[in-house]
Amino acid sequence: MSDSTKGVSRRGFLKGAGSAAAATALLDSAVLTVREATAQITGPPVYGPGRTELALHVNGSERTVLVEPRTTLAAALRDELDLTGTKVVCDRGACSGCTVWIDGLPVASCMTLAIDAAGRKITTIEGLATGDKLHPVQEAFIEKDAMQCGFCTPGMVMTAAALLERNPDPTLDDVKEAVSGNLCRCAVYPQVFEATLAAAKKRKASQIAGS
């Protein structure tokens, strides 16, 4: 089911529906868009409107949830799996407070349907550490005072850690670019920069020492 459900994100659905409505009296290429959109929306298999069983691969274990297809990943994590480290703030993808990883990439879980994440590898803030061993970004956030009220922290940590996964040696500008979508009202941004760069440095040093 994983492949067939890919691409039906909340945003994707809205975009598809919108272009379908707008395109009916337009050019051939636009008609194609209608077909594509229709296939995306109505293509098999059909889930809902009732609750559907989904297998979510979260933090290394298989979890099953029974949710309506419209349920966001954030809601499934918080309400069904009690993984409340993921925070919902603006609920429309504008603050990155709900950031989790899907297949190692940071996504806004409030803008992702749980059904879209089924069968893919989900990592939440609770799964970032390895046992008691914190991720270097987590350690650095503690050391550099990169949190105050803590509510943006899970999203911020997941974003910063994802950066190091894809770019182990980021510049300050890389860090700024990566966390530019994460809002922190306490404004610990300077400390987040310091922490992320420190984590990268430390991780590199430990890899050199370990190699």
Place this chain on the structure above:
Amino acid sequence: MTAVERKIPHDSAREHVTGEAVYVDDMPPSRGELIVDFLWSPVAHGRIRRLDVEPARNIAGVVALFTHGDLAHNRFGPSQIQDELLIAEDEVRFIGQPVVVIAAENREAVRAAKAAIRLDIDPLPPVFTIDEAKARRDFIGPVRKIARGDVATAFAHAEHVLQGVFKTGGVDQFYLESQAAIAWPGEKGALTVHSSTQNPTEVQDVVAHLLGLPAHKVVVITKRLGGGFGGKECQATHPAAMAALVAHKLKRPARIAYSKDDDMRVTGGRHPFQNDYRVAFTSEGIITAVKVDLYSDGGAFADLSQAVMARAMTHTDNAYWIPNIEITGTVCRTNFPPNTAFRGFGGPQGVSTMENMIEEISLFLHKDPLEIRMRNCYGIEERNTTPYGQIVANNQLPRLMRDIGERADFRRRTAAVADFNAKSKTHLRGIACSAVKFGISFNTKFLNQANALVNVYLDGTVQVSTGATEMGQGVNTKIKQVVAAELGIDAGLVIVMATSTEKNNNTSATAASSGADMNGSAAADACRRIRARLVEVAARELAARTEDLQPSPSTIAIANGMAFDRRRPQHGIAWRDLVRAAYLQRVSLGERGFYATAGLDWNAEKSSGSPFLYFTNGCAVSEVLIDRFTGSARVLRSDLLMDIGKSINPGIDRGQITGAFFQGLGWLTNEEKRYAPTGELLTYSPTTYKVPNIQDLPQVFNVDWIENDTNTLNLRSSKAVGEPPLLLAISVYCAIKNALSFVSGSEIPKIDAPCTGEEILMRLTEYARKNARKPQESAASA
């Protein structure tokens, strides 16, 4: 090594980075828990003609619908005015005012109930501006006045006079964790309420009052807040009371958690101010008289507006001694949600008015603005009494002004800015300085008290409970450090517990920057008494164990987890063994501490006295770059220099300074509330409401504080730091004004805050039209 004056991580740092930290809405639902929400007035001002909840009653999942008649009392408020209603009765006064409280099994039922309830409102004329309220003379509370000297004569003999209207906008607190509460029914009609509040005691009082319960049947617990910034000082009470109403009536657990959209729409924020100012000064830039009439938009109910105004009035003098001064404060009633506390609490609105005047004087006289500030600055031995009668003691302001000028290389960079502006056709630069003198203590004298409970357990570990609420400011970390330092043990042995009215009664809000000052002092008081008893025990124990040593409490020291007699320091007794010995000797290992700030005196009617224990001070220099085609402004560099006394935790204090500055930056630049003509808020999410993000950080950001160990009036010679640095962002406002002065011709540029890109562009366009020539020699190139 003592536990204070050290950078140790935030008390909950590990929990925050692992997602383990629990906020109210993270608590797992309990059996039978109901979802609570409310139907609110969609009309800013009107009379309810018909309210019919019956159609909603039969909806599956809807359990109960409550209106004002279901409350024992409906009227409450944080001040003596007591004009607020939890649930609207016949008249609605703002969009977002609760009309029906809904209890349901799930969110779908809540939504259906909202759609099914019939609410018809006959509109009444709304008031949306300070001018309208002034015209109707519709004010909240009395008009207050602070006056000194002879303002009329001083203006009559003035060399120069400038006047104008200075406006600052409303701001949403935008704490990331929206308002939330959970109420559990208990035995004997009691309630336990978990609330994301800065003021558990107020939640307790209001819940008890509205439900007709005695206070001792309501326990309010606050583990932590995902940000408060003043927005949860009074307005956390409403959701908590609604959840409590449901739990009380239905005997089922009840949870309320606002969405961010709803939170922004229904709660109040920082007060917009519109101030008439007039300033007289000499050709040397010495201010001889000031007359300021402050007007705030209080919203529909009093909330804390009177107290906010009092702080605005007592901060309009800011860092400057003014011989003849008159300040009035008027709170205007409008049909917006009641405006409330927001970090700075009126101080920013008063201080910015003064800093704007000084900037205008420097532009008018073509004189160095830092020099003008220094000339008017409060003196050390003389010219050091505020207009309300408090002496500015231990005054570090002259030193800060001198130092910031050097550190920020202000004069050289001022010249560089003028050079740049003479050459660039695409951009404008501006540079400015500003100062802050922020009074620490609640203006309301009786609020300046705190209590703390310290329990020492048999293994030597310690629990501390105070009335302080942890909302990111690190108060728990500081209290932990203070307790460890007082007891002479490692901070790792100390845990600060959730705030609960069960352990600490009649506490004040964690506000006015004073959380660590007051609660830390109360905890220190408890520790000193425990320590005194332990010293007696140690004296006996050490004497019993050491040959030829008589018990001598006066020579006992406890440090680094060991008690020893200074006469024989080689014989120690470990903290844990000392505690155990005390227990076996039936010596109490718990204590309740108390603290009341000494020496405060404030007469609200006369607006005079010494309301503050001390002042936290600072200076800043900021430089901005404006794109002349778009109006967008960037902060190129900010230098902040503060006097925060002896820092208990430099890491936390640094975070407070940078964070507060940044919030001030939002208030003055990008955060703008926009409303529909109906009074409906349009900017209720981060998609339309622009809180600062990383792109708005100054490109160069230097933060420092001076060495000052002389503030012995306060806990460990520290100073409160939560709010004062917010006001240093006024330097950015002044820098924008400075930049505009290069294109405004002979007139002094005027710009309202927030200085959004749009606002700046409008000013640039206006000045370009008026002076359709190339940027002339600046008005401020001195």
